[in-house]
Amino acid sequence: MKPDVKHMKWWGWGEEGVFFNYLNKPAFAPFVKKALNIDLRPRKIDTIAFDPATVAESEVPGALLEALVAATDADQVTTDAHERVVHGHGSSVTELLHVSRGDYGRLPEVVVYPRTDAEVAAVLAAAVEQDAVVVPYGGGTNIARSLQLDPAERRPIVSLDTGLLAGLYELDEEAGLARVGGGMQGPALEEALNDRGWTLGHMPDSFTHSTVGGWAATRSSGMQSDKYGDIADIVRGMTVVRPSGTVSLKPVPSESTGPSLREMFIGSEGRLGVITELWVQVHRLPAERTVVAYMYPEWKTAVAAIRQISDEEIPTTFVRISDGNETGFSLATQKAATTVKKKVEAAGQKGLWALMRKRGWDTDQMCISYVCFEGSAEDVARRRKAVDKIAKTHGALVLGTGPGALYDQKKFDTPYLRDFLLEQDVMGDVSETAAPWSKLNGIHRAVYAAAEKAYQQLGRKGWVMCHLSHSYHVGACLYFTFAFKVGDNPDAEYALLKTSIQQAFVDNGGTLSHHHGVGMEHAPWMEQVVSAEGVAIMRSLFDATDPGRNLNPGKIIDPAISLFDALD
Amino acid sequence: MKPDVKHMKWWGWGEEGVFFNYLNKPAFAPFVKKALNIDLRPRKIDTIAFDPATVAESEVPGALLEALVAATDADQVTTDAHERVVHGHGSSVTELLHVSRGDYGRLPEVVVYPRTDAEVAAVLAAAVEQDAVVVPYGGGTNIARSLQLDPAERRPIVSLDTGLLAGLYELDEEAGLARVGGGMQGPALEEALNDRGWTLGHMPDSFTHSTVGGWAATRSSGMQSDKYGDIADIVRGMTVVRPSGTVSLKPVPSESTGPSLREMFIGSEGRLGVITELWVQVHRLPAERTVVAYMYPEWKTAVAAIRQISDEEIPTTFVRISDGNETGFSLATQKAATTVKKKVEAAGQKGLWALMRKRGWDTDQMCISYVCFEGSAEDVARRRKAVDKIAKTHGALVLGTGPGALYDQKKFDTPYLRDFLLEQDVMGDVSETAAPWSKLNGIHRAVYAAAEKAYQQLGRKGWVMCHLSHSYHVGACLYFTFAFKVGDNPDAEYALLKTSIQQAFVDNGGTLSHHHGVGMEHAPWMEQVVSAEGVAIMRSLFDATDPGRNLNPGKIIDPAISLFDALD
Secondary structure, eight states: OOOOOOOOOSSSSSOTTOOOOOTTOTTHHHHHHHHHSOOOOOOOOSOOOOOGGGSOOOOOOHHHHHHHHHHSOGGGEEOOHHHHHHTTOOOOHHHHHHHHTTOOOSOOSEEEOOOSHHHHHHHHHHHHHTTOEEEEESSSOOSSSSSOOOTTOOSOEEEEEOTTSOOEEEEETTTTEEEEETTOBHHHHHHHHHHTTEEOOOOOTTTTTOBHHHHHHTTOOOTTHHHHOOHHHHEEEEEEEETTEEEEEOOOSOOOOSSOHHHHHTTOTTTTOEEEEEEEEOEEOOSEEEEEEEEESSHHHHHHHHHHHHHTTOOOSEEEEEOHHHHHHHHHTOOOOOSHHHHHHHHHHHHHHHHHHHTTOOTTTOEEEEEEEEESHHHHHHHHHHHHHHHHHTTOEEEEHHHHHHHHHHTTOHHHHHHHHHHTTEEEEEEEEEEEHHHHHHHHHHHHHHHHHHHHHHTSOEEEEEEEEEEOSSEEEEEEEEEEEOOSOHHHHHHHHHHHHHHHHHHTTOOSOSSSOOTTTTGGGHHHHHHHHHHHHHHHHHHHHOTTOOBSTTSSSSOSSOHHHHOO | OOOOOOOOOTTSSSOTTOOOOOTTOTTHHHHHHHHHSOOOOOOOOSOOOOOGGGSOOOOOOHHHHHHHHHHSOGGGEEOOHHHHHHTTOOOOHHHHHHHHTTOOOSOOSEEEOOOSHHHHHHHHHHHHHTTOEEEEESSSOOSSSSSOOOTTOOSOEEEEEOTTSOOEEEEETTTTEEEEETTOBHHHHHHHHHHTTEEOOOOOTTTTTOBHHHHHHTTOOOTTHHHHOOHHHHEEEEEEEETTEEEEEOOOSOOOOSSOHHHHHTTOTTTTOEEEEEEEEOEEOOSEEEEEEEEESSHHHHHHHHHHHHHTTOOOSEEEEEOHHHHHHHHHTOOOOOSHHHHHHHHHHHHHHHHHHHTTOOTTTOEEEEEEEEESHHHHHHHHHHHHHHHHHTTOEEEEHHHHHHHHHHTTOHHHHHHHHHHTTEEEEEEEEEEEHHHHHHHHHHHHHHHHHHHHHHTSOEEEEEEEEEEOSSEEEEEEEEEEEOOSOHHHHHHHHHHHHHHHHHHTTOOSOSSSOOTTTTGGGHHHHHHHHHHHHHHHHHHHHOTTOOBSTTSSSSOSSOHHHHOO
């Protein structure tokens, strides 16, 4: 029997039946032709039927299987082929490329769905006793290859699905704190909170399928972090089950209790145990919420404006700027105007473009920006006025709330594009960093140069675009998307792009990731970012607390698979 | 030769020649009579002459001394008796009680003042090589007994004074980041920043003598943390020198790089190495700064008002409420009116009291509150208006900026009172916690009950008072002060009070300390706060990264001295 836990498509992102459709977006095919020099074909694949015959029978040792059933129950343990494939990968583009082509890689021998902390403890004890590896699995959305399994691992691998550790257990309305199961997915949690007038406000791109425990385990940040905080700010207490015992951290606003255990578990990607329960800070639903769009003549001006919003401490829920390339991409994904209202809007947009050109703007350089305001009607009006003023000072046009509302509706759709592109033999992926304000323009330039050089090396046209999001007092996140038509060796070609961009980050004052985690994907840069001695401390911590290397080994440091090995 | 590094009095707090004077505060002696049932004597002790003959010659091994001189220079290494006494303790009331009476406890054999990271590395290497213990020393202000030395330690102890690792090395005005030496003290740093139009804004009570590295090592928080953040928010990057290598963490606004090394070093109290350099976020000096005072009829109403300020997300630099007892104490430390202006003010205050009594207020229950606003004149005016409105809704009287300005001037004076009281054979100390909003009133009640019970057990009248400060989305800090006339066994009597209060914290949803650190003082509660398994993880970390136990052992967990041992 299969527990009732929602999973994504085994072969791609999201729900079956949801796709990116370019046929109703007249500018998209010409845009791709120009960007990648390829002709798009209509999408053909609606789904990929799963064939269990493509998967070898599980070789799970009988003693381990018995021990896992004893730790939980017979209907919570499965060796079903489809379940093993689903749990055998995360959502990085390289994993999906291979999986969708029937190349599953190393699969777990068994999947277990514990219902309680005691069951998690029993599963971990059984795994250590039987010398098995345990990889916790939440929504499967991770793109840093934290879930990909080590092909060289000879011991049995147990995928521990947290899907039954879900629920809003407690809401402390006086403190603004909620106690939540680690396996609870974003939409279920928001719905339960919204029903009572509250919100978590944590909205990563993966929101529709990822879990609270997964957010904590990968040190996530959502697009509204300016107001609601990174997951490290949001998580105030937690329960972590380990083979040797359980750590329970009470929720407090702040504390001085030595090195922070909370901040060790956050980002630990299963290497320190399983995060089963979390105390998260929640906010009352705002009376008003508005997203305003602005158009800046160029990137540097837009960054300076956003810097000034931070400097003047104007509370925003999010700020975002797309650079010239990303703004062009956004415009190319606009739907065709089919109603009178849309046609009038489209005509208005043409007039706007004419105005910009008249002002001398280079429309390839212009940058669209979105700023979200929440609060009382009065707060929203005042903050909006202050940001409008800053934007105008920096030469921006205030586009108003129409495009903002559209952006807000579409915000979780982007990952579907990746699957569409894969079907077109195009690899599209993302790489993001964070850096001080003083380093952002340098990183932006360096990444474009690095990507361009890599595309030249591949001998084909490729694409790169960027947005700034997640604004802090000292800096912000830069989020790059790159895409290219794959050739004979997709892994090597991808590795060339990805390593070029990551290296440009760390060489120019950025970190290896702002909110995607380390996994195996970013592990090769850990020494450059935290020093060899910093990696040595982490190694000491993992070795000392997991002497048998049973807890998702080969992630964060000393990766089981390195991108550099894939380079030609 | 003694390096030119400023230290506090060897026998008490702060600078020689600065004292608490009660003779110009007419209400103080009657207040103490009522609170503690004792008659104050005029202060007699201006200073305590240091007699080197009271200190046994250092038994530092010759090889160690030579190695330390080789690691630095002859004028950076000293075995001088006064230097050893200064570096032999922090500023906890039990340490000062003993030291001021000539009972120095375990002293370091040698004090070393490295000037560079390379010298720190060489000192640490020498210490490990010679099997010595190294205790980093900043301003000596720590009151959690993080600096007190283990009397049972048979190996030589080296006090590593960070005083020469000082300076504002770099100011990145575009990012709002400063690179600072770990040994730089608060006033020097603020002055250097203020000169260029910037501020760190980190103002712990110890500010006048504590160091940036010490703030980080003890997970400090300053009174202005609502705006400027805790030290964990302020420190964005750092250099930590360890015997096996140096960790350099670049400054970034936020990052997803696995378990946070930054958050391991913050609060590590020397157990993971020496923090030599920090990247801290800095703010432009605000155009306006105002502190407004409010008087609430009672504690619970005042807490609800502050909760509402947080709920409405009105930016404040700090908020503070004193409970009835602390408000009474504040009024008792007002200076006598000696000028016409002061006399008019005093008359106004009497009128105010009459008004309150007419309104039916119990003047023993009323709570003074201070709220600080910073920003543009317009921001300050708007925020102040919003807080005034909330205060009035909760029945408060707005006292205005007069008392606020006075509070702001006197904010670093409190620690001097402790020395005055010690001379009167009164131990006065503090204990602070943080908890969710929903737990604050329960903790407040429980601490009063616990202190009362302890005083009954001692059979004498004692005092306790409290303020709320450091407001966060989910809760706040409660800061208690207690005082009693010591009897025959000050250590046991102190331990009874302190353990009773700390236990009331952790039994009622609070943590063991909001910003004072763990040291040996709070270590006995670590298992109750982070679980036995959490302590086991910390032990693994310390053991694995400091196998020879050379780095300030016996602090944070497994304390060398436990308060419970002092109980009768």
